[in-house]
Amino acid sequence: MxxxxxxxxxxxxxxxxxxxxxxxxxxxxxxxxxxxxxxxxxxxxxxxxxxxxxxxxxxxxxxxxxxxxxxxxxxxxxxxxxxxxxxxxxxxxxxxxxxxxxxxxxxxxxxxxxxxxxxxxxxxxxxxxxxxxxxxxxxxxxxxxxxxxxxxxxxxxxxxxxxxxxxxxxxxxxxxxxxxxxxxxxxxxxxxxxxxxxxxxxxxxxxxxxxxxxxxxxxxxxxxxxxxxxxxxxxxxxxxxECRTSSWVRARHTGFLHLDVGLGQRVEAGDRMGSVSDSFGKTLRLVRAHRAGIVIGRSEAPVVNGGDAVVHIASTDPA
CATH class of the missing domain: 3.40.630.10 (Zn peptidases)
Structure with missing residues (x-):
């Protein structure tokens, strides 16, 4: 049929x-x-x-x-x-x-x-x-x-x-x-x-x-x-x-963003992931991981304002 x-x-x-x-x-x-x-x-x-x-x-x-x-x-x-x-x-x-x-x-x-x-x-x-x-x-x-x-x-x-x-x-x-x-x-x-x-x-x-x-x-x-x-x-x-939670690291200063981490990279809490500098290259703030996990997203914007999301980290920790 x-x-x-x-x-x-x-x-x-x-x-x-x-x-x-x-x-x-x-x-x-x-x-x-x-x-x-x-x-x-x-x-x-x-x-x-x-x-x-x-x-x-x-x-x-x-x-x-x-x-x-x-x-x-x-x-x-x-x-x-x-x-x-x-x-x-x-x-x-x-x-x-x-x-x-x-x-x-x-x-x-x-x-x-x-x-x-x-x-x-x-x-x-x-x-x-x-x-x-x-x-x-x-x-x-x-x-x-x-x-x-x-x-x-x-x-x-x-x-x-x-x-x-x-x-x-x-x-x-x-x-x-x-x-x-x-x-x-x-x-x-x-x-x-x-x-x-x-x-x-x-x-x-x-x-x-x-x-x-x-x-x-x-x-x-x-x-x-x-x-x-x-x-x-x-x-x-x-x-x-499998990841159960995720959150964004946010820029703590306004300036030019330089990220050193790539998608899929594993990080530990406190790891340096990049920096925010002024137009002359002076480092204003470091970008550090706030948790252990995997980088599942990142900003591609060259200029960020304080509070902008810059790196998305997903955690495998069930908690």
Missing amino acids: ARESFAIGSARVRAGAARNLEIPITRLITGADVSLPVRILHGREDGPVVWINAATHGDEVVGVEVIRRVLAALSPKTMRGTLIAVPVVNVLGVMTGERYLPDRRDLNRSFPGSARGSLAGRIAHLMMTEVVAKCEVGIDLHTGSDRRTNLPQIRADLDDPRTRELAAAFGAPVMLHARVRDGSLRHAARESGATVLLYEGGENWRFDEWAIAAATDGVRRVLGLLGMVDPPDEEPPGPSV
Whole structure:
């Protein structure tokens, strides 16, 4: 018996087929329509329904390339289950080169949204009703923001056995037990019953190849674990380091930032990680680790103000 077609928006996708859709969001002042781009791969055989999305923030483009590469290697004729890919959630932000929407709202603080709410609320509602509500697993792709770069990492509820299993299968260097933020896609999706992994890796407005490759391989491993595709032949570089807490070291002086630590580097409390100097090179303050752990994020800004976040350290200490 043939598998039933998959309904999304005003369309139906038959088993063994792929289809690109444009789900209407709003209309510009010029009269042009703005739509949410979606690609559906509806496998011939039964399996889970999974979504993968990127660019919820308009300046975070690593995930767009990840989704392109994942889709290029999949065929609905051989795939099991259904994959919904949304490479650009914040369409207006990407178009204008902005992190947020034209109304300055953070889309990732606007979920689950409302059909009659703000522009952000309407996009969030559309994403929830047309994508998330149809799926059991989701992968939300992000990068660092505001001139920060992140080590490839999965942030998820590691106390949930199913989520932990998928996070471990992804195989990022670090998996961080992270609380959910109200209004985020991860929070709203989890409340609706979905299992969600949030990937962080790379810097905004950059195609960092190392972050793209880590995420592409991770997504493929998750799809393999779910039985949607054959598991990849290669094993992940190593098991993910589990971290339970994280926090930022902040600049204690205004000046020019010089960091000596790299992403993934292990540090001990008190280790020197860099310095803040004046324009003549005089050291004003040293940047020291406030805890032992792994560097999972760092600022790439040359100039910092006192109080700015400069190095993100995750701890493996359960406490």
